[in-house]
Amino acid sequence: MPDSIEDQIKLVEKLRNDAKLTEAIDLIEKIETNPTLKDEDRLLCLNLKGELFYYLQKHKLGVELGKKAHELSHKLNNDEGIIDSLFNMSNIIIQGQVEEGFKILDQIENLLKTAKTVSPEKNNYWNCQLNLGKGWGFTLQFDFDNALEYGKKAFEFAELTGAKTPLGFSFVLLANIFHGKNDIDKSLRYFNQSLAIWEEAKDLHHISVCNSMMGQNLILMGEYDQALKHFERSSAITETNEFWKIADYTNMGRIYTQKGELNRGLDYLRKALALVEKIPNKLGHSMNLIAIGRNLILQGDFNESINYLEQGLEVAEQLGNPIHTNEIIFLLLTIYLEKGDGKKAHFYLNRLKQNVEQNKDVFTNPYFILGKALTLKTSKITSDIGEAEKILVEFIKEDHINFLDDVFALTLLCEILLGELQLTNNTESFDEIIPLIDKLQAIAEKQHSYKLLAETYLLKAKFALIQNKTDEAQKLLSEAQRTADWHGLNYLAHKISSEHDKLLEQSEVWEKLNKTNAPMSERIKLASFDGVMGRLKDKRAVEPPKLIKEEPIMLMIMDKAGASYFNYPFLEGWDHNDLFSSFLSAFNTFSDEMFSKSIDRIKIGENTILINPIEPFMVCYVIKGQSYPAIQKLDRFTETIKNNSEIWNALNKSVMTSEVLSLNKPSSLGSVVNEIFL
Numbered sequence: 001m002p003d004s005i006e007d008q009i010k011l012v013e014k015l016r017n018d019a020k021l022t023e024a025i026d027l028i029e030k031i032e033t034n035p036t037l038k039d040e041d042r043l044l045c046l047n048l049k050g051e052l053f054y055y056l057q058k059h060k061l062g063v064e065l066g067k068k069a070h071e072l073s074h075k076l077n078n079d080e081g082i083i084d085s086l087f088n089m090s091n092i093i094i095q096g097q098v099e100e101g102f103k104i105l106d107q108i109e110n111l112l113k114t115a116k117t118v119s120p121e122k123n124n125y126w127n128c129q130l131n132l133g134k135g136w137g138f139t140l141q142f143d144f145d146n147a148l149e150y151g152k153k154a155f156e157f158a159e160l161t162g163a164k165t166p167l168g169f170s171f172v173l174l175a176n177i178f179h180g181k182n183d184i185d186k187s188l189r190y191f192n193q194s195l196a197i198w199e200e201a202k203d204l205h206h207i208s209v210c211n212s213m214m215g216q217n218l219i220l221m222g223e224y225d226q227a228l229k230h231f232e233r234s235s236a237i238t239e240t241n242e243f244w245k246i247a248d249y250t251n252m253g254r255i256y257t258q259k260g261e262l263n264r265g266l267d268y269l270r271k272a273l274a275l276v277e278k279i280p281n282k283l284g285h286s287m288n289l290i291a292i293g294r295n296l297i298l299q300g301d302f303n304e305s306i307n308y309l310e311q312g313l314e315v316a317e318q319l320g321n322p323i324h325t326n327e328i329i330f331l332l333l334t335i336y337l338e339k340g341d342g343k344k345a346h347f348y349l350n351r352l353k354q355n356v357e358q359n360k361d362v363f364t365n366p367y368f369i370l371g372k373a374l375t376l377k378t379s380k381i382t383s384d385i386g387e388a389e390k391i392l393v394e395f396i397k398e399d400h401i402n403f404l405d406d407v408f409a410l411t412l413l414c415e416i417l418l419g420e421l422q423l424t425n426n427t428e429s430f431d432e433i434i435p436l437i438d439k440l441q442a443i444a445e446k447q448h449s450y451k452l453l454a455e456t457y458l459l460k461a462k463f464a465l466i467q468n469k470t471d472e473a474q475k476l477l478s479e480a481q482r483t484a485d486w487h488g489l490n491y492l493a494h495k496i497s498s499e500h501d502k503l504l505e506q507s508e509v510w511e512k513l514n515k516t517n518a519p520m521s522e523r524i525k526l527a528s529f530d531g532v533m534g535r536l537k538d539k540r541a542v543e544p545p546k547l548i549k550e551e552p553i554m555l556m557i558m559d560k561a562g563a564s565y566f567n568y569p570f571l572e573g574w575d576h577n578d579l580f581s582s583f584l585s586a587f588n589t590f591s592d593e594m595f596s597k598s599i600d601r602i603k604i605g606e607n608t609i610l611i612n613p614i615e616p617f618m619v620c621y622v623i624k625g626q627s628y629p630a631i632q633k634l635d636r637f638t639e640t641i642k643n644n645s646e647i648w649n650a651l652n653k654s655v656m657t658s659e660v661l662s663l664n665k666p667s668s669l670g671s672v673v674n675e676i677f678l
Contacts (some may be wrong), residue, residue, distance in 0.1 A: 003623070012048055016055075018164055020201050025052050043072050043081045050088035055165065056205060057241065059094045080118070080461050083111055093137045105133045121161060128157035128166045129321045136174045137393045144180045151177050168197040168206065174211065184217050184448075189219070193418050198485050208237040212244050215251060215631070221449040226253045231255075246272045246284050257295045258451055260491030266295050286316040286324045293331055296543035302335050309642060326352060330367040337378045338539070340524035349375055352566055358561050366405040369395055377416060396439070403447050404538075410436050410443075411536040413577075414459075418529060425520045430467065437463065440536075450487040452482045452536070458496055461530050465503070467525040473503060475598040481631075482600075494545040495531075497628035506601035550625040552677055553607060555637075557651065557661070565617070566653045566661040568673060601627055605650060611615040612638045617651060637676050 008031050031037065037045075050065035066088025073081035086108050095102030104512035112126055131154035139145035151174045158166035175190035191214045195332050197230045198206035215230035235248040236392040249272035256265030269292045275392035276284045289312030296305035309328050316324035329348050369391060392413040400406055414436050421429040423672035436458055444453035457480035464473040470663040477500040484493035503510070506526065513523055557566040601610050610621045612634050619641070641647045650666040653659070663670035 005034060005037065005063055009041060009048070011042050012045075016048065016052060016163075018201055020053050021055050021165070021203060022205070025049065025056070028052070031261065039076055040078070041544075043069055043076060043078060046072065047081060047084035047088060051084070054091045054094075057094075057209075057243065059091050062088050062091050069462065069594045075613065079111075079115065080122075083126065085107055085114065086111070087133070088125070090133050093133060093140065096140070098137045098140050101133065102137055105130060105137070109374065124157050124160040125163070125166065128161060128170070131157060132166070132169060132173055135177070139173070139176055139180060142180065144177050147177045147180070148174075164197050164201060168194045171197070172210070179213070179217055179220075182220070184221050187217050188214060201368040204237045205241070208234040208244055212248050212251075215248070219251065219255065220446040220448060222487050224259060228255055229251060242275050242279055243281070243284070246275050246279075246281070246288070249275070250284075250288055253295070254291055257291070257298065257541075259489055260544070262295055262299050262541055266292065266299075269295060282315050282319045283321065284633075286312045286319060286321065286328075289315065290324065290328060290331070293328070294538065295521060297331065297335065297539065300540070302339055306332065306335060317517055322355065326367040329355070330371050333371045334539070337374060342379075345375060345378075366395075366400055366402070369473050370405060370408055370412075373412060377412060385416060385419070389413065392416070396436075403443050403449075406443060406450060407440060408537055410440050411533060415529075415533055418524065422521045422524050427467075427520070431465070433463065450483055451489055453534055454484040454487075454489060454496065455536055456490055457483060458499065459529075459536070462501075462527045462529055462532065465510065465527050466520060470503075470507070470510055470514075474500070477503065478598060478600045491542040491545060494628045497631065498545070498626070500601065501608070501627050502606065504601065507603065521669065545628070546627055548626045550627070550630040552621070552623055552630075554622040555620070555673065555677065556622070557617050557641075559617055559655065562659065563658075565670075568663065570677070600631070609632050614638050614642055616655075633676050637672065640672050640676070641669075644672065647672070 001548065008027065008677050012024050012027050012031070015027065028045050032042070032045055042513050046065050046069035050069060051063045053059070053062035053065065066085045069081060069085035070089060073079075073085050086104055090101045090104040090108065092104075108126075112130070115123070118126075128519070131150045135147050136148035138144070138150065151170065154166075154173060155170040158170040162166075166210045170193035171433070173191045175187045175194065177186035177191065178184075191210050195207065198210060205256055206599075211230040211234035215227040215234065218224075218227035218230065231248045231252045236251070237247055240468060249268045252267035253265045253272060255269075256268065259265075269288060271283075273288050273292065275472060289308050293305045293309035296302075306395070309332055313325065313328045313332070316328060329351050333345050333348040333352070336342075336348065349368075349371050352371050356365055373388040373391045373395070376384040376391070381386070392409050395409045396406060396413065414433055415427050417433050417436075420426075421433070437456060440456045440459070441453065444450070444456055457476050461473040461476035461480065464470075464476060467666065477496060479499065481496040484490075498504060509526065512518075513526070516532075545612040552570040554570060555566070555568045556564055558564045599611065601608055603609075606624055607622050608624070608627055610623065610627060610629075610631055612619045612621075619634060619638050621630060621637075623630045641651070646666045646668050650669075652660055654661055661669060663673060
């Protein structure tokens with residue numbers, strides 16, 4: 001530790017530049033206890049500490065120190081001190097006072113033009129701070145094009161400083177800008193570059209912040225499991241502040257809610273609530289209460305949901321936040337409609353109407369329009385339902401900021417048209433319904449919402465069924481399950497698999513309905529649309545699946561021509577000739593679909609044959625019972641034999657020699673089969 005105060009302050013600046021921000025704060029606070037500290041050095045400490053508080057996201061403290069430093073700078077007639085203090089005062093931008101912050105930054109910009117005897121290093125540092133401030137201001141105003149212009153300038157000056165801290169924060173700014181522009185790949189790249197700086201500096205707080213923001217990006221990409229890993233890393237760091245812990249717990253709660261793990265999601269949301277009530281943070285408080293309310297709606301606990309949403313409504317109104325206020329009123333409206341309390345529902349619909357008249361903005365109006373359409377549709381009066389249909393048709397013609405509004409409207413309109421189809425048996429209704437589902441799919445793909453995409457494939461499959469397109473329904477169900485599986489939506493994947501099993505079990509019933517040209521009402525009842533429609537409207541969740549172990553019958557590996565290279569019956573003395581001949585018949589019919597993964601199972605008698613292509617082979621697992629747990633085993637087996645060089649080489653050799661493999665040949669095959677299936 002240097003002896004002189006001047007050298008200690010230089011060390012603080014070095015620690016700051018090296019991104020060792022906590023160490024720098026500790027050293028400043030030690031310097032400030034020195035009774036011989038001069039006013040000039042006290043000014044340096046105030047400005048440095050204010051800057052460090054900004055970097056550590058303690059913006060209020062940083063601004064307060066800036067004001068104290070500004071007074072002392074004028075008293076000492078210190079031009080550099082004035083500029084540094086103004087930078088700290090300009091951080092009111094991050095507190096939401098953007099226009100006031102811009103005025104201070106303009107004042108700084110004018111001072112920089114006339115600043116004398118300033119080193120190039122200091123000038124570059126100031127210019128970096130100036131552009132960072134403006135970049136954040138435009139980001140908070142959602143003006144991402146202007147923000148990017150200043151973000152790039154900030155980065156250029158950051159490189160000239162040769163210091164890690166401004167470079168790290170330039171990366172963070174650029175990452176946030178690209179997050180706002182929905183360019184998630186670039187956003188993640190900049191967060192990774194920033195993270196590398198903080199990891200090298202062992203700055204745990206900013207390691208946590210970067211992980212948290214990366215998690216939020218991954219949510220937008222629909223990569224829930226990867227997002228959870230980042231939130232877990234972030235929340236495990238004790239040095240991070242409550243704001244980021246609240247964000248982590250809330251996001252983890254939302255992810256588990258989306259995945260259908262409602263109790264686990266609720267636990268994290270309540271953890272966040274406990275922290276947000278301590279700070280307090282009204283914006284975070286209302287957001288968290290909304291998330292808990294939504295979770296409880298999915299659980300069917302309407303009374304408890306109302307309790308949390310009413311608390312959230314009070315907080316949102318105190319905050320003067322029309323977005324949260326109207327979202328909560330809309331949710332309360334939907335609950336009371338579900339409970340059959342029309343009087344309460346109309347009370348909240350009138351509140352939405354009043355709010356629209358008072359706050360004529362793009363955020364308020366959709367809640368009233370959707371609330372009105374839902375209320376009319378729920379009345380079950382034909383003229384009201386017709387009016388709801390007209391409202392929704394007009395609504396979906398427009399672009400909306402929140403894509404979930406469009407999802408709700410499209411789903412509600414599909415429900416109305418499906419009801420009409422059920423009553424009239426007029427198949428021309430499909431010409432209206434199918435484009436709506438196509439729009440749902442387009443939204444899901446654009447927003448990387450794989451839960452929505454899987455549910456849309458499931459909805460398409462059900463419409464294919466009632467149109468007498470059974471093969472197409474099977475292909476769509478397979479695609480729906482794969483989409484859910486690949487993105488960690490295990491409950492949903494299991495549900496879709498059960499729907500697929502149900503279709504195969506009811507194949508004779510469907511065939512009879514098609515032959516007799518049965519009315520749409522019968523087909524719609526058998527297809528059962530309620531579950532998927534409810535989930536698309538966020539009214540219900542997938543129920544936790546009951547895992548029932550399948551009865552294994554046989555495992556096979558064959559090629560496209562139907563030649564078998566491995567047959568292993570799990571039942572002793574079981575004669576598979578009849579099954580195999582039936583399978584070959586089905587294989588000749590569906591071989592292209594099987595190898596393209598369009599169809600992942602077929603039913604032959606009481607047995608289900610699960611199929612997994614692995615070029616140039618096809619692995620088949622014959623079972624009785626539930627398919628989903630069996631598919632997990634088949635996927636694991638397929639992946640294992642592909643990556644096991646001994647088994648893979650033996651399979652390819654058997655193509656040339658026509659030699660059939662056995663459990664002992666190659667030796668590792670038996671242990672793989674036993675480990676996975678037995």
